[in-house]
Amino acid sequence: MIVGATSRQNGQYTYCEQCPLRCRSSLREFTAEELAFVRQFKVDELRVGAGSSFLQQGTSSEHLYTVLSGWAFRYKMLDDGRRQILNYALPADLVGLQGAVMREMEHSVEALTNVVLCVFPRSKLWDLYTRFPSLAFDLTWLASREEQILDENLLSVGRRSATERIAFLLLHLYMRAEEAGLVAANTVEFPFTQQHLADTLGMSLVHTNKTLRRLAPRSAFYWKDRMFKMADRAALAELAGADAATGKPRPFI
Amino acid sequence: MIVGATSRQNGQYTYCEQCPLRCRSSLREFTAEELAFVRQFKVDELRVGAGSSFLQQGTSSEHLYTVLSGWAFRYKMLDDGRRQILNYALPADLVGLQGAVMREMEHSVEALTNVVLCVFPRSKLWDLYTRFPSLAFDLTWLASREEQILDENLLSVGRRSATERIAFLLLHLYMRAEEAGLVAANTVEFPFTQQHLADTLGMSLVHTNKTLRRLAPRSAFYWKDRMFKMADRAALAELAGADAATGKPRPFI
């Protein structure tokens, strides 16, 4: 199992000046000083193979990460193997802040696809707070957004019906993928298995499958062979009991 | 319905130098400069009557708050009235950061008991980030802690059995009350109704009641007339499938 490979040495390294994420319209721009700081804040790049966990529940981590490419997810496990997926991380999402700010991680993070991560040392985090209040503010913004997503998820799992849950989650993931620039022609590559959905929504695999199957004839979306195609966003939003709003600008580091 | 009463004018105002929370061992101490800043950051005090919401889903707020005394809770509602309680706020807990950092609140906050709040204007938040990186860091810390609690809650609602959920929540609330100095002789005043528990755990009221009733004969706790007495913490932790760890120092503003 590939736990990860470091890559400042070989030719694969992405310098912040050329960061592909910076072009995205949904992300705020850096000043020259911020950029210079972030460049030295990023000490390495990490490649993690699909299926391996690069942050572990119960350990403390020397680093925090921004996803450069690929999908990851945060999750918690109970002793007997029950798993709850808490949230997903896409390119430009920050991961591991909890471990950097507090003593210990209380969740794990696994790569859903092959993932490339920017590595930031927690030792320089204080520097960031001291010298770049703007970036410190952005960190708080990101933490708030994570909280917002968790709130919404908790509402789903606690109070929405199975159909609403699935519709809502699919819509949510689609919109995030869209924000991350991964959607073309209303289509995204969706790396999830039904087991992932089940573990996100607090449902069994079988029930997830049956609900999905009951949703299919409504033709709001098509999902097959890892490709997800949105056919009728409004219909899906209606099934979810939500409105189909589009994204707004946001910061990242 | 008392929406709130402002009180710098009358004799009730608590100045930060005399803040009763500062004595608590579980909270970190301020430097003199921090204290001076926080004193002018706090522009008012708000009293909210039990049962009224002082922050509303879908609105933006000019203020953020720290709970000085009383219990509050964050929640979300669906159009048809289904409610999900997201988390509780006790003295020294911060509320409304989301609204201050982002455009809009995506949840509401209601006073569970009569509550006194310290009022901070979002307009001075940037000042805080610029001049007091230490406090900015504390805000991030608080946001991370909120996230941690939400993670745990999501795990409960998604993957724990009804019995485990209730046991876990009661233990959690007890431990937080303890951290807030509200426990004496293993007893706290618990302001919740069973409906609150149900809405926190994503269960129906009836099922919550029956589960609670099934738990009673194990004598791990006694809960009657708003008084909660912890009788056997280890037993409750066992029912919850958790360990009964005790709290660690934390910041507040």
Place this chain on the structure above:
DNA sequence: CGGGTTCTTGACTAGTTTCAAGCAAAGTGG
């Protein structure tokens, strides 16, 4: 061409919700 993973379905069972009703305690108003 196996062996593994993922998806799918049916049958059965367990867990949960809904409905309905009763009771106790506290609060309200004449």
Place this chain on the structure above:
DNA sequence: CCACTTTGCTTGAAACTAGTCAAGAACCCG
């Protein structure tokens, strides 16, 4: 001070949702 209302707790029965078990199909990989 006593009906009367309201709120919160409790219980049983019926209906339904969701989970478990089991097995087969489709697909991928080496």
